[in-house]
Structure formats: structure tokens, C-alpha cells
């Protein structure tokens with residue numbers, strides 16, 4: 001399965017962060033599994049630049065470190 005990292009906080013499908021709005025784990029507001037990035041519900045502010053086509057991660061994330069060798 002592909003995983004995606006949040007461009008705002010770097011969380012991903014196997015390490016959802018805490019969403020204060022719902023009191024539970026975050027979910028995707030927008031996600032692009034082809035690009036392996038998304039915007040999680042804890043980072044609604046990132047949605048604006050996402051809509052403008054910005055897929056840059058704001059935090060350092062090793063996109064290739066999630067697969068067992």
C-alpha cells in the first residue's frame with residue numbers, strides 16, 4: 001500500500017497525528033498517493049498552498065524510508 005505524508009507536519013498513514021478538532025487521529029483533507037503527499041486534518045492551513053499546486057513538505061521526511069528492505 002502506498003502511504004502519503006502530510007506536507008504540513010509530516011505525519012502519514014501509519015502515524016496519524018492528533019487532530020484537536022475531532023479529538024482523534026487526523027484524516028486526510030486532501031491526499032495525492034501518486035505524489036505520496038497530502039494535507040491532514042490537523043493542518044488545514046496547508047490546504048491553501050496545496051490548492052495552488054505546492055507539494056513541498058514543510059518538514060524533513062524521508063519518503064523512501066518507509067519500506068522494509
Ligand SMILES: [Zn+2]
Nearest residue numbers: 006009040043
Ligand atoms: Zn498534518
Ligand SMILES: [Zn+2]
Nearest residue numbers: 011017026040
Ligand atoms: Zn496528521
